[in-house]
Amino acid sequence: MVQRLDDCKYLVRFEPSRFVYNARDYILSNIYRLQRAVSFLIFPQPFDDDRLPLDRYIEQRDVMIKNIRFSSNSFNQEQRNAIFAILMGRHIKINNKSGTLLPYIIHGPPGTGKTTVLVEAVRLLLEQKDYDTRILVCTPSNTAADLFATELLETAKIDPELVFRLYALMVPVEDLKESLKPITYTKTPDGFSDIEMFAIHPAERLLKFKVIVCTMMASTYLMLGYVSSKFSHIIIDEAGQASELETLVPIVGVIGERNDCKIILAGDHKQLGPVENVDYFRRNKFNNSLIERLQTVECYKDDERIMTFLRKNYRSHEAIIKVPSRLCYNNLLVAAEDALPRDKLANWEGLPTKGFPLLWHHIDSPEKCEDKGTSYMNFGELELVLVYVKKIINELNVKPVDIGIISPYTYQARRLRHSLMGDFADITVDTVERFQGSQRRVIIVTTVRSNPAEKLGFMYSKKRFNTTVARAEELLVIVGNAKIMTKVSCWGSMYEHCHQNNAVIGVPEELKKEILVNIEIMKSKNIEDDEEMEPQKANWSEPKKFTTNELKERHVDVSSSSGDEADEYSTTDSSSSDSEYEEEEVEESEVNEDDEFASIDDGSVGRGEGGKIRMKASDDEEEEGGGEEIVETNFVMNGEGEEDAVQDVLNNCVTTIVDENT
Structure with a gap:
């Protein structure tokens, strides 16, 4: 509109x-x-028990599959098995009486x-x-x-x-x-x-x-x-x-x-x-x-x-998919032996180890948050990426169209696109979401995040890591702060893979041991999926009622503007620079945060002026109170305990304040 x-x-x-x-x-x-x-x-x-036994199914499949007229001899055994299953349809019959079918899955x-x-x-x-x-x-x-x-x-x-x-x-x-x-x-x-x-x-x-x-x-x-x-x-x-x-x-x-x-x-x-x-x-x-x-x-x-x-990957060099295969596919994903050669760039002079087409270039450059937003850019990483772009094009004769640059943040991607205008306009620069489903001969990854608080947002996601790395066919260059990124187990595993093959650049001697210790600590925690660590993954709690004393215990100052009911809350300290509250990073999708009211459950919440949260009472409360009550709430994060208080209010559309004397 x-x-x-x-x-x-x-x-x-x-x-x-x-x-x-x-x-x-x-x-x-x-x-x-x-x-x-x-x-x-x-x-x-x-x-059911009358199913065709698995061993007999495999035996019949191996015989019948020979009679299928495939358009090419290049299909591997797993691919042929999947095509056979789709053609025959026998595999998804539960029993002869009902004839019901199960979905067939190709992973x-x-x-x-x-x-x-x-x-x-x-x-x-x-x-x-x-x-x-x-x-x-x-x-x-x-x-x-x-x-x-x-x-x-x-x-x-x-x-x-x-x-x-x-x-x-x-x-x-x-x-x-x-x-x-x-x-x-x-x-x-x-x-x-x-x-x-x-x-x-x-x-x-x-x-x-x-x-x-x-x-x-x-x-x-x-x-x-x-x-x-x-x-x-x-x-x-x-x-x-x-x-x-x-x-x-x-x-x-x-x-x-x-x-x-x-x-x-x-x-x-x-x-x-x-x-x-x-x-x-x-x-x-x-x-x-x-x-x-x-x-x-x-x-x-x-x-x-x-x-x-x-299980056979026809896209990437075996060194590139080794870590994703181990972390995400139980080492079942392997490079296809009959795939097109993927080692043409592996002997580049710019690689620390010839024959190993990966490198991690460590750089300790501060991130910068976009004004009035939650997206980030890193100027030091941006400049280093441009250096690699020029070296790869000039020394390897790779066409710009065969190079992709992936950033987890749109702010960094926009700045990179602007810097590459002109001779390098054919280079695709985008977030991993938009890169999913495509690939390039060369992928350069800029991880962006680098801050003293070591906040990493959605970089904890193993799925995001897997999707990012798997875009590369012949050469993968990672530019980022190794000290920060190795606090995430999947990125730590990739760093360790590069370290074991002498493919790490720019790490000071005094920092090398600290990074390896970080990796071992993450391994000892035995976290199955780093997404469990993401702040935004906290469970959505059921609506609660708080007494005024309970709110005070949570560091929320309850003051009444009307003299009867408390209708405005603010934290006691306006300092927010060292907040422990991690901003929501919802894959930078188009979230419309300016809706006046977004109805959820039996109440609704919207944003008022000046960053206030406008809360609408539920229908039941409106009937009792004789009309709609709007509660405007200012939240400023400053310390431990306040995050829980704010989340309790934000997560519950209707929060009722009950005085202890009633």
């Missing part, structure tokens, strides 16, 4: 689309109605070719003339959907007449790739001659397509188009990047009453997952993916009938 204030000033307000939340609400309201058809998909149960770590497997499976499914095949392919983003559709046309050579790329109506037509135009549908709205918009075919035309590719949210158009229950297969690619509710949109909404539709989930829950902008949902783990939860279910453990793990 844009509002003109005067000749020079405009008020621009970004509001989240209600479409996503309406779709979620629709799915939740229909799960009960379709319980018989989808309950086994959401909460799968173990196979594909970085560079293992999971999308290639799915594209080949689609091609082979369409060749089964004796089966009425109609496939819905869904992804979390339009970028991933475009990639899948392109692979269908260019790699699998599928007839464009059989494929429809469905876009949401609000997607700009100008962004459409030329190669995808034959499989899309656009039209000019009535009354407009110069506007073209994406549109949807009538139901009878939609049913003539054998493959429909769209985002999960765009699949809601298929419900409105009366084509539910018409698909034989629903394939979810990049399922690890979608929340469980988002994944259920095409499954619950499109599967309808049909109980023989085969569901295939492909993704990697060990990389960055979905971004959830609603704080309540995030704290209650609504941003977990369906593929992640299903793999914790007993029946999915070590059963090749319902899950395949792709």
